[in-house]
Amino acid sequence: MLCIVSGMVRPRDPAVRALLLERAAHMLRIREPITLRALVAGTGVSTMAVYTYFGSMDGLWSALRQEGFTRLETSFSTVEITDDPVRDLTALVVAYLRNALDQPDLYRVMFDASVDLEDLPAADATLEHLVETVRRGEDGGRFTAGTVPLDLAIQSWAIAHGLVSLVANGPLPENTLEHCVPMLTALFVGAGDEPDRCRASVARGWTRPTVALRASSTT
Structure with missing residues (x-):
């Protein structure tokens, strides 16, 4: 990617783009309004950088939404794969919940359908995990043959999304997340898993994430 500065063409610096995205995510965390000037304040880059790397403030929001899915992908990628699906x-x-609790405002932006994603297939790929x-x-006999993997994956995602939304950006305490255990167990048993074995597997995979301490802006 190229940009033009003082009549010269030079490669765009991905570090500047990453800096502005991290700055915007931080401003979301501390509830600071994201304006063009506030975004670049203290970064060492000019307001023109927003247009150079994102095209507009709308483009920044699109990139910020994409960043939420990028971080979710990173969280999913750290989950150990074992012989117990x-x-x-x-x-x-749990990784989904932790990602949402660590950055609740960025998590909210992820699902703002009024803003287009930069790379929809990449965002959709997070569900593929x-x-x-x-x-x-299903291959290992834990779920009934004929189970539709996409359907069960979406149902699992929906349980996580519904509960964590009530905690990360809503009124309920973090122990609300414990409802994931019986809800997931019922879902997986309904898909064909043996109840006792299912409960043991869910227990091995479950660790309730905690709400991250959030910095507050100074007045």
Whole structure:
């Protein structure tokens, strides 16, 4: 990618783009309004950099939304793959919850459908982690043959999304997340897993994440 500065063409610096995205994510965390001038304040780059790297403030929001899915992908990628797909599916849900709690404002932007994503297939690919794990469960006899992996993956995602939204950006305490355990267990048993074995696997994969301490802006 190229940009023009003082009549010269030079490569765009991905570090500047990353800096502005991190700055915007930080401003979301501390509830600071994101304006053009506030965004670049203290970064050492000019307001023109926003147009150079994002085209507009709308482009910045699109990139910020994409960044949420990029970080979710990173969280999913850290989950250990074991020979117990039900445990692994639970661990992916935990990673989802932790990602949302660590950056609740960025998490909210991820699902702002009024803003286009930069790379929709890349965002959709995050769900594939769950789909592949369900597929392993079906292949291993944990889920009934004929289970639709995408459907069970979406249902698992929906449980996580519903509960964490009430905690990360809502009124309920973090122990609300413990409801994931019986809800996931019921979902997986309904998909064909043996109840006692399912409960043991969910227990192995479950660790309730905690709400991160959030910095507050100074007045």
